[in-house]
Amino acid sequence: MSEWHIPDDLIRRFATDPGDVGDVTAASIEQHLTACRTCQAGLAQLSSRSELDLVWAEVADRTDRAGSGFSERLLHRLGIESASARLLAATAALRAGAILAVSFIVAAVVFVSRAADTGDVFLVLAPIVPTGLVALSFAPGADPAGECGLATPMFGFRLLVRRVFAVEAVALLVLAIGSLFVPIDGLRALGWLLPSLALSLGTLAGAARWSAPDVSAGVMTAWITAVLLASSAEEGSAIGESVVFDPAGQIVLALMAVGAAVSIALNRQTLLQEVKS
Amino acid sequence: MTSTTTVRGLVKQFGSTVAVDGVDLDLGPGVTGLLGPNGAGKSTLMRMLATVAAPDRGEISVFGHDPATSGGRLEIRRRLGYQPQEPGFHQHFSCFQFVDYVAILKEWTNRRERHDEVRRVLGLVGLADVSNRKVSQLSGGMKRRLAIAQVMLGSPDLLILDEPTAGLDPEQRLRFRELLGSAASGATVLLSTHQTDDVAALCGRVVVMLAGSVRFDGRPSELAARADGSVWLADERDERASLGWVGGDGRWRNIGDPPAGTATVEPTIEDGYLVLTGAGRPVTESAT
Numbered sequence: 001m002s003e004w005h006i007p008d009d010l011i012r013r014f015a016t017d018p019g020d021v022g023d024v025t026a027a028s029i030e031q032h033l034t035a036c037r038t039c040q041a042g043l044a045q046l047s048s049r050s051e052l053d054l055v056w057a058e059v060a061d062r063t064d065r066a067g068s069g070f071s072e073r074l075l076h077r078l079g080i081e082s083a084s085a086r087l088l089a090a091t092a093a094l095r096a097g098a099i100l101a102v103s104f105i106v107a108a109v110v111f112v113s114r115a116a117d118t119g120d121v122f123l124v125l126a127p128i129v130p131t132g133l134v135a136l137s138f139a140p141g142a143d144p145a146g147e148c149g150l151a152t153p154m155f156g157f158r159l160l161v162r163r164v165f166a167v168e169a170v171a172l173l174v175l176a177i178g179s180l181f182v183p184i185d186g187l188r189a190l191g192w193l194l195p196s197l198a199l200s201l202g203t204l205a206g207a208a209r210w211s212a213p214d215v216s217a218g219v220m221t222a223w224i225t226a227v228l229l230a231s232s233a234e235e236g237s238a239i240g241e242s243v244v245f246d247p248a249g250q251i252v253l254a255l256m257a258v259g260a261a262v263s264i265a266l267n268r269q270t271l272l273q274e275v276k277s
Numbered sequence: 278m279t280s281t282t283t284v285r286g287l288v289k290q291f292g293s294t295v296a297v298d299g300v301d302l303d304l305g306p307g308v309t310g311l312l313g314p315n316g317a318g319k320s321t322l323m324r325m326l327a328t329v330a331a332p333d334r335g336e337i338s339v340f341g342h343d344p345a346t347s348g349g350r351l352e353i354r355r356r357l358g359y360q361p362q363e364p365g366f367h368q369h370f371s372c373f374q375f376v377d378y379v380a381i382l383k384e385w386t387n388r389r390e391r392h393d394e395v396r397r398v399l400g401l402v403g404l405a406d407v408s409n410r411k412v413s414q415l416s417g418g419m420k421r422r423l424a425i426a427q428v429m430l431g432s433p434d435l436l437i438l439d440e441p442t443a444g445l446d447p448e449q450r451l452r453f454r455e456l457l458g459s460a461a462s463g464a465t466v467l468l469s470t471h472q473t474d475d476v477a478a479l480c481g482r483v484v485v486m487l488a489g490s491v492r493f494d495g496r497p498s499e500l501a502a503r504a505d506g507s508v509w510l511a512d513e514r515d516e517r518a519s520l521g522w523v524g525g526d527g528r529w530r531n532i533g534d535p536p537a538g539t540a541t542v543e544p545t546i547e548d549g550y551l552v553l554t555g556a557g558r559p560v561t562e563s564a565t
Binding site: 034035068069082083086087090095143144145146147148149150151152153154155156269 | 324327328329347351354355357359360361363364365366367368369374375377378379381382383384386388391392396405424427
């Protein structure tokens with residue numbers, strides 16, 4: 001332990017108002033306080049119980065945020081409690097690099113759609129984005145902590161669902177922003193939403209039996225094949241006007257999403273084993 | 278001995294390979310060493326006890342809870358500290374953040390208490406001074422100590438440690454012994470290692486696994502006694518020895534079937550282990 005201790009005058013000012021000593025000095029004091037029992041005791045004498053709790057809360061808050069990644073800070077700013085933010089940000093698919101890559105892909109798809117003056121490209125490719133992210137977040141090894149995390153009480157189906165939900169939310173948000181710049185009119189501009197849910201939930205449901213990356217590849221291929229077949233069946237019409245994006249097609253996709261969700265709930269124990277292996 | 282952990286008829290297969298083959302074991306408070314060559318099934322056994330792998334057959338009871346049920350797993354995990362053989366890390370986290378992350382997963386909901394505990398365990402393993410350093414910037418030995426730190430969170434009742442001293446330098450290994458001797462007092466500890474001197478220093482009991490089965494279960498001195506009359510010193514490698522090496526004094530330590538009239542020396546745990554595993558078996562016995 002260091003032999004240096006915070007001078008009385010400085011610790012008094014810090015106890016009264018941490019902002020009074022300046023950010024840099026306050027950060028140094030906080031760092032020192034985390035390890036020095038003498039100064040902790042000194043601070044305790046200067047502060048009432050409630051004031052001390054407030055100071056400690058601030059110290060803990062700053063320690064929590066220090067060095068945290070972009071995703072964790074963003075989640076925290078969105079109002080998510082720090083512990084939950086750390087749990088979610090540990091998911092590979094929610095790291096800044098993954099979000100940046102997704103944003104870049106969506107931007108590229110939007111650019112191509114605008115250049116071709118059609119929303120077809122966006123409608124076909126958009127559902128693939130959340131599907132790939134779900135596969136990435138659910139694949140074995142997605143949490144680098146590995147078995148250190150698996151052998152803890154918090155590890156379980158609810159944690160997996162929270163992470164997949166967060167990944168899905170991020171992907172859908174990026175796609176929603178992208179869809180604003182795609183040349184499609186009316187409700188058809190949201191034609192990618194239900195396929196996105198059906199494909200990503202289908203991937204998760206299939207992961208109970210096969211590896212998540214394999215399932216996602218199969219689901220993506222099946223989706224593109226189905227859209228192209230439906231489009232070719234209606235000669236002369238654009239992809240966006242095919243039966244897949246009609247109300248009937250969308251209802252079928254919604255039912256598929258619900259079926260996949262039920263399958264996930266029924267196979268939750270098997271899914272947990274899949275994450276472990 | 279009061280058993281806290283009971284294993285009966287445990288079997289685990291990977292394809293046609295039987296990793297754990299009908300293991301029966303009772304563990305109680307104190308440190309039990311788990312020895313065995315690579316592939317003996319030690320890690321698989323530990324993974325099943327740590328609730329991260331399910332057995333194909335057999336029963337496990339930890340503090341009266343069955344890990345086959347979700348409720349049982351939850352209760353076991355609340356009292357468990359586990360260090361896997363290959364611990365994984367979030368490389369972008371700092372030491373503090375990584376242990377804090379595991380503490381969150383271990384249900385430390387009060388932030389201040391959690392941070393105090395994280396600092397405590399980082400201090401225990403001597404990483405307090407580098408608590409803000411990124412995991413990616415740590416040496417192999419420091420990462421091992423970080424893995425040990427997360428094990429110590431909340432002073433668990435059951436510690437499962439899979440080769441925790443691998444990669445530690447001699448001083449760190451001594452500090453680990455000190456840590457385990459004090460911090461794990463009263464807990465049930467299963468310690469897998471290839472270091473027989475760790476077993477001699479820490480364990481009141483030792484279990485040796487071979488080919489998925491328990492081949493020895495007793496006190497370290499009893500394991501050493503397996504080599505009674507089979508170890509002798511000589512100026513050269515004796516052809517009757519199945520294993521021999523030169524010691525620091527320049528003399529050969531031979532293990533096997535000693536020549537008639539040769540004075541044998543007191544065996545160590547390592548000698549007993551080598552005789553048990555067959556590496557140091559007397560030549561006459563090997564031929565049968």
